[in-house]
Amino acid sequence: MARQSALIAGAATALICALIPIASLAQTQSKPASEATKAANAAVLNSLPFSDKQDFEDAQRGFVARPEKLTIKDAKGNVVWDLEQYKTYIGDDKPAPDSVNPSLWRNAQLGLHYGLFKVTDRIYQVRGYDLSVMTFIQGDTGWIVGDPLISTETAKAAYDLVSENLGKKPVVAVIYSHSHVDHYGGVRGIVDENDVKSGKVRIIAPEGFTEEAVSENVIAGNAMSRRAIYMYGALLPRSPVGGVSGGLGPTTSTGTATLIVPSETISKTGTKLTIDGIDVEFQMTPGTEAPSEMNTFFSQFKAMWMAENTTHTLHNLLTLRGAKVRDAAAWARFLQQTIDMFGPNIDVEFASHHWPMWGHERIIDYLKKQRDLYKYIHDQSVRLMNEGYTGVELSNMIKLPKELDQSWFNRGYYGTVKHNSRAVYQRYMGFYDANPTTLDELPPEEAAVKYVEYMGGAPAIIAKAKGDFDKGQYRWVAMALKNVVFADPSNKEAKELLADAYEQMGYQAESGPWRSVYLQGAYELRHGVPNSGGIDTASPDTIKAMSPELLFDYLGVRLNGPKAEGKKIGLNINFTDLNKKYALFVENGTLNYSPKFVETPDAMLTLTKNTLDSIQLKTTTIDDAIAAGDLKVEGNKQSFSDFLGLLDTYPFWFNIVTP
Template sequence: MISKSQILLITLFYIASIALFTPLNASATQASTGTAASGQADSDQVQADTQSGSVVDGVLDNVLNWFSDEDEQQPTLDLADQRDYERANKGFIAQIEPPVIHDESGKVVFDAGAYDFLKGPAPDDVNTSLWRQSQLVAKHGLFKVTDGIYQVRGYDLANITFVEGDTGWIVIDPLLSKETATAAKQLVDKHLGERPVTGVILTHSHIDHYAGVRGLISENELELGIPLVAPAHFAVEAISENVLAGNAMARRAGYMFGSLIPKAKDGNIGVGLGPGLSLGNHGMLMPNVDIIETGQTLNIDGVKMEFILALGAEAPSEFMIYLPKFKAFCQAEIINHTLHNMLTPRGAKVRNGKVWSEYIDEAIVAFADKTEVSFGSHHWPTWGREDVRHLWTIQRDLYGFIHDQTLRLANQGYTINEIPSELKLPSALANEFANRSYYGELGFNARSQYQLYYGFFDGNPANLNPLPVREESIKYVDYMGGSAAILVRAQQDIDEGELQFAATVLNHLVFAEPNNASAKNLLA
């Protein structure tokens, strides 16, 4: 049976095709040239525009009204649902004991035990759903996915997967650090028997999925013929992201992942995709096998693989893999148990939600009816065709919805900073744990889709050439009566729960007066 979210996406596609040949009406044109950008347009005006009688707006009204009854209520999650806990525990074999990984000098690279505080119910001041997600990703050890496929999870941001070949292990995604990849292989050797690595698969060009490769194989082994498989343009994209933009991106990643925040109930409780980043040695080896098109197949150590090339979605260079021998699908990082980033706060190329959604749909059409288990680069697997199809479907609809609705609002005249407050997920999507904002965030993603099409400029001429942030902030503080007055008003806003604007004003004060400790502490 077709879902409401699918019907909405079909309708939006129809609307888009009409809109290509339909001029904006006068009121919508006025909004696009500055009315909404100046803050003078409110939701009533936009609704009036929507009901102006055009074919496009009329069709959209009917569909959105169909959703309205159920979506007037806040999304609800069934926190008593234990199925994800059962999935995350399924197939458990063993853990690293003690659960601490060191480098050669003795420095701690990753300490899975640091998250033991997550055992038990969520504290009153922590989001219960986020606490639940952190508990799930903190589960660490070696797990059996299905006969012949195993994962080591919880010792890095990502998962590492071991697929049993005729003579050895084919390893998918060798983690972020050499030390965590080595420790994972040692755990497999200890409990499943020692076997050589006969192939390595790099699903995409993000560092947490390839930089531990030297913990598994060397250049000499590559020269002897071990396949190192990667998607098209892998090396170019990996170097672009981690070398050309690496310094700034690494600094921003420290903020994004909260690397300096202590792991505690009142500190860092996890990062949504996994427990946290390992702090070991990073490396790279050049792939010797490229996947250049969807439908391409490989046979590595007796294991056949069928690929879906997924460029320009979650990563610039990525693929998903179907393993017919095991009736298993490697979803890479295209499908996850969270809303992902369509633009990361650390910085990256913007990810196209329409393209992302289409890749998942391609997987559904090609492999959903054949897949008994779906496993990924993060989180826990999903078993059973019905549950696999459900996860893939809600993730497909999620990214398509964010893309399409952002463009709808932009075409009505809303700007990059106005759309997030207008965009709401329908409950058919919002009530799913796998679509919640444990890693990505709805408003941030909406801004990314606006940026994808329109850039960062919002169309308001007053914003064409802003002052540098420090000069601008000095003026703001002066206009607002000085730092003492700002601190008083900001504390009042904080006490009343107006945190968003208080942070904005205090940020200006910190830039204007970098040594103002009171402003820094209040902003923090």
């Protein structure tokens, strides 16, 4: 059982916070920007309103204080957040290098305006201390904190900054806006769970928060975590040819992610609470940016906290690390509801990423354009889908109208029009584009061999690819050379040229995640797949919050079906602390569970959920638990071992850009 702990729980946490220290890997041999890339990036300067400096004014408005240097370490002295490595090459006075899309560079410049800022009376934010933003609302006796970042270390540092400059006050309440780890992971850095249990501190979250926070990425957690290395640029050097911006913020912290289960949940739009003298009203927005999410209105200050439903970027309908497709139409409807319910009374808007906005008319225009951004992508994707276009085709056809495209807050620094329109197609139509060829395609390696054969062999393809590379046709070069690499992964010349193409595509990308994906792909083609690093996907708080049912679902997808073929195993499990009984049974190559015991089990296990948690967390073993009397096994103990032997342990460092 101990070996199942590595990936059972905490997978959602691992996606963006259990990342690999950059220093643990060799630096990539980056190439300079090509002439085609220089021209493409120069064209961006002429296509967008760079003379508009309003965002820079807003990002600095209300400044209170900041440390001269911002490097945050954990208790062992390991750096978990370091803004200094970005400050060495990014600044408001520094023009975009040839190797960075000027629009993404602008986003990166804005992201480096860090420190403590006053939003409006009694509302403050600490920005630049993590991927997300931490909000402090001054109550009558203490602080109401909104979204305490990813890591305990960064959250504590933000709280310390507030205390140093505004006076030491206790945290009396925490509001989680939604179920992604960058909005709750640092909670234990500012709150003692005993104070929550005693009622001294309130933790408020939208309905379904705990289930979604624990479960959203557990089932596919290993694949998502590996892909997150690409999406967030965890391994990339911080330089003009490496990591620049994550789109929502510089990058993700790598400290200790935690979870305290909410003491109160909000289930209905219009719910009003008074928290330490502050009146708040909630708007439920499930299925938008997160499965469990809510906006919060502070009526006394005419201030609207939009969670992550509006930020200064187009968000993802389908995140590149992988997740269920989000509903763009519902997203737009909820933003319309925000305008209808709260619009007349909003003078200040702020969110869980980026900087606030002031002025009623500006805010309403902003909300309408963000609403129409998602509605336009949805409606035009469905329109073209109904005209017979596939996801790939329509993604190359949809262009935003000028009034949406020229608004800086609608630019694709995180999500993009291209991959979001394909996500809309996927939501409605799935993987199959109705062309019979795609119904039963050959696997990539088999197809690659035939492509290379049909195209005249690897040397001929490489020769033609070099010509197209010189013309700046990097997308096609990548498509062609992918087949050469998959047909023969030992072909160094093909891998190098493919890496060069990915690199130039990364240099041109406006989206932070797109840049990271391309540059990480280039890195792995040049250096190979990493095989070590600081990966630890088991978060104790997440494991403890898992229900037995969720654990059993996860064990089901870990069961190796071919190995289980012909085997029948029945296990009864009695959780004495939960007063719950379950049966696990393997038959027909599958694992199922039931709240009713099987009549003749192979073995009966009696233990507490805490014991199971300890086994998963590797703080004890099965044998030690039995010896201590914490685990009792009746019947055929070997059947339990046989069952565990059928569970796969996933390799984290699976190949992506090579077969």
